[in-house]
Amino acid sequence: MLVSVSPSEAQEILEYWTRRFGVPGTMLEGLRFLARGKTVWAMADLGGVQEILASFKVEAAGFPLLRKRGGQWKPTTAALLFFEGAIVTNVVELSAGRLDSFLRGQVLPGPFPADRGYVAVRYEGTVLGCALHGEAGLRSQLPRAWVDALLSGRPERGEDE
Amino acid sequence: MVPAFERYRDIIPDFSAFLKAVEIRPPTHIRVNTLRVEAEKFRQAMAEKGYPLAPVAEIPEAFRWESAENPGSTLEYFRGWYQVQGLTSMLPALILDAQAGEHLLDLCAAPGGKATYLAQLTRNQALIVANDVSHRRIGILRSHSDRLGITSIIVTRYRGQSFPMRMPFGRILLDPPCSAEGTYRVGARPPLTGDPEVSRRLQRLQQMLVTHALKLLRPGGTVVYSTCTYAPEENEAVLHPAVEEGRAELVPIATRFPHAPGLESWKGHRFHPSLKLAARFYPHLVNSWGFFIARLRKPE
Numbered sequence: 001m002l003v004s005v006s007p008s009e010a011q012e013i014l015e016y017w018t019r020r021f022g023v024p025g026t027m028l029e030g031l032r033f034l035a036r037g038k039t040v041w042a043m044a045d046l047g048g049v050q051e052i053l054a055s056f057k058v059e060a061a062g063f064p065l066l067r068k069r070g071g072q073w074k075p076t077t078a079a080l081l082f083f084e085g086a087i088v089t090n091v092v093e094l095s096a097g098r099l100d101s102f103l104r105g106q107v108l109p110g111p112f113p114a115d116r117g118y119v120a121v122r123y124e125g126t127v128l129g130c131a132l133h134g135e136a137g138l139r140s141q142l143p144r145a146w147v148d149a150l151l152s153g154r155p156e157r158g159e160d161e
Numbered sequence: 162m163v164p165a166f167e168r169y170r171d172i173i174p175d176f177s178a179f180l181k182a183v184e185i186r187p188p189t190h191i192r193v194n195t196l197r198v199e200a201e202k203f204r205q206a207m208a209e210k211g212y213p214l215a216p217v218a219e220i221p222e223a224f225r226w227e228s229a230e231n232p233g234s235t236l237e238y239f240r241g242w243y244q245v246q247g248l249t250s251m252l253p254a255l256i257l258d259a260q261a262g263e264h265l266l267d268l269c270a271a272p273g274g275k276a277t278y279l280a281q282l283t284r285n286q287a288l289i290v291a292n293d294v295s296h297r298r299i300g301i302l303r304s305h306s307d308r309l310g311i312t313s314i315i316v317t318r319y320r321g322q323s324f325p326m327r328m329p330f331g332r333i334l335l336d337p338p339c340s341a342e343g344t345y346r347v348g349a350r351p352p353l354t355g356d357p358e359v360s361r362r363l364q365r366l367q368q369m370l371v372t373h374a375l376k377l378l379r380p381g382g383t384v385v386y387s388t389c390t391y392a393p394e395e396n397e398a399v400l401h402p403a404v405e406e407g408r409a410e411l412v413p414i415a416t417r418f419p420h421a422p423g424l425e426s427w428k429g430h431r432f433h434p435s436l437k438l439a440a441r442f443y444p445h446l447v448n449s450w451g452f453f454i455a456r457l458r459k460p461e
Contacts, residue, residue: 031312044312046288048264052315055327056290059299060316063307078307081241126240145304150239153231 002058004050005033005040013040013066016073021080021120022088034061038068042079072117077129077142080120084127090119092131092138099123102131103147108138163345169391173443174421182445187346189226190217190248190449192274194309196281198242200224207237219417222281223251241308246274248449249343249418249442253387254278256414256456259332261286266330268321268374269337271298273305276314279334280306285313292317292324322369329379336387337367343389343451346444360394367399375408375459384409384457389450391443393427396453397436404433409457411435419446423455 005013010033017023032045034053043049043062052058063078080087092112094102102108102121112119114133118141121131130141140147163183173179191214193200200222204214212235214224226232232245254275259265261283267276270291279289291306291314293299299318306314319325321337340363367388374384388395403409411423411433423439425432439455 042312043315044285044288046286046313047262048288049315051328052264052288052290056315056317056325057319058315059318060303060306062312062314063310076307078310081308082310123236126236128236128240143304143307146239146308149233150236151234153234 002034002036002041002053002061004053005035009033009035016066017075017083020073020090020118021075021083021086023083023086027083027086031062033065039064040066042082074118074141075120075130077146080127080129087120087127090114090117090133091127092119092121092133093125094121094123094128102138102140103142103151105140107136110137112138165342166391172393172424172427173391175445178445179443182443182448183345184347187247187444187449189232190246190251191224191226191232191243192220192246192251192278192281193222193224193243194241194281195222196285196310197240203237203242207235210235210237217248220248220251220255223248239308241310244274244277244305244309246278247344247389249447249452250274250389250450251278252416252418252442252452253334253336253385253454254282256416256454257332257334257383257385259283259287263287263331264328265289265332265334266324266374266377267291267334267336268324268370268377269293269335270316271295271302273302275334275336276302277306277309277311280311280313281309283313285311287313289314290317290330291315292319292321294318294320322366322373324373324377326377329382330377331379331382333374333378333382333384334387335370335374335384337363337370339363339367339388339390339395340392341389342391343442343444343453346450360392364394364399367395368402371399371403372408375403375457378459380459380461382459383412384459385454386457387452387454389452391441391451391453393424393430393432396441396455397424397427397432397439398430400436400439400455400457401432403457404435407460409459411438412456412458413438414440414454414456416440418442421446423453 271293
């Protein structure tokens with residue numbers, strides 16, 4: 001069951017985005033945070049959300065914002081794309097020559113001008129998604145299905161009849 | 162010729178043009194995600210990258226994909242700047258005419274093209290319950306919704322005909338499973354209507370879904386019923402009982418795309434005369450998938 005996070009958890013989430021990526025709290029205004037297991041979703045805080053959550057068995061709401069991994073937050077690619085232009089810190093710009101290797105899951109050796117941990121990857125000035133910046137280098141955390149669609153050219157049954 | 166289409170000779174206007182059209186590969190259309198990027202800015206950016214787009218006069222955010230490359234192969238698609246969607250498949254969401262602040266239900270929502278378009282049209286300001294029974298197809302819906310940055314969709318997984326009646330909705334989109342004849346263009350899978358049992362089974366399901374959708378609807382509310390099939394058994398015949406019994410009334414559809422009216426009779430069966438207010442979209446009139454769309458109102 002999806003439930004609203006507590007006020008202290010909501011504050012923790014806001015602070016994470018500001019501290020890690022420089023996203024101002026105003027960017028998250030109007031969003032309600034919901035959690036189930038290790039995933040936090042961001043949903044538009046519209047009238048009636050609570051009634052729907054209480055009335056139906058909900059599979060998902062809004063988009064996945066964060067996941068807990070080993071005690072730390074992992075931002076989702078969907079969230080990094082959502083906040084896109086507001087992300088100013090812990091961003092790694094990929095060069096054209098390295099994009100393909102990154103997408104194919106190879107670890108890109110550093111150094112990179114970002115803290116260790118989860119970072120946003122940008123290409124041609126626009127955010128692409130999440131990567132893990134570790135000792136060995138930079139490793140893609142982009143959703144596998146999205147990358148497969150990109151590399152194969154076939155949307156995930158995206159053509160809606 | 163596809164044998165299943167011969168029976169439509171008397172109801173499809175300019176039938177020979179229709180037969181020619183279904184043997185031509187349809188263009189690919191995309192819908193710019195205006196929650197992310199403004200349509201004209203997007204078109205220019207894509208042109209600079211070598212992906213020419215042709216505008217669709219009737220829908221500012223719709224474009225015809227002119228590149229030889231697959232539209233799923235770009236970083237812009239990955240970033241959620243656009244969705245691949247048949248042109249006529251965009252119409253049900255437009256015809257529903259949803260407004261910010263409303264509660265909407267898309268009863269058979271996956272893979273999500275229409276539900277995400279509703280979210281876009283209402284600028285993420287209408288609460289949309291996107292329901293589907295298929296776990297696999299819901300996965301695709303969620304993937305698209307996440308990629309497009311939709312914040313106003315809540316996903317549920319119920320059988321549409323038994324969706325819980327716990328709150329009324331003001332507008333419902335009902336695009337039930339159908340025989341998908343309208344998606345038959347050259348190279349596509351043959352239509353299912355060759356097997357009458359398939360049609361009968363689909364019709365029973367569609368009628369149950371219509372009946373239930375009307376129960377879930379607030380009095381005075383709107384249901385848009387759409388299919389991508391020409392089969393009257395899955396269109397007018399499905400809606401006829403609800404209209405005849407006064408559970409719903411047809412409302413005229415406002416669209417600038419050329420179409421034929423709904424049928425008032427078929428093979429000896431008479432339908433309620435107001436069913437002519439429904440719209441039949443054919444590929445020789447609009448170069449996309451064949452579609453049937455009806456807008457219904459639940460009496461107060």
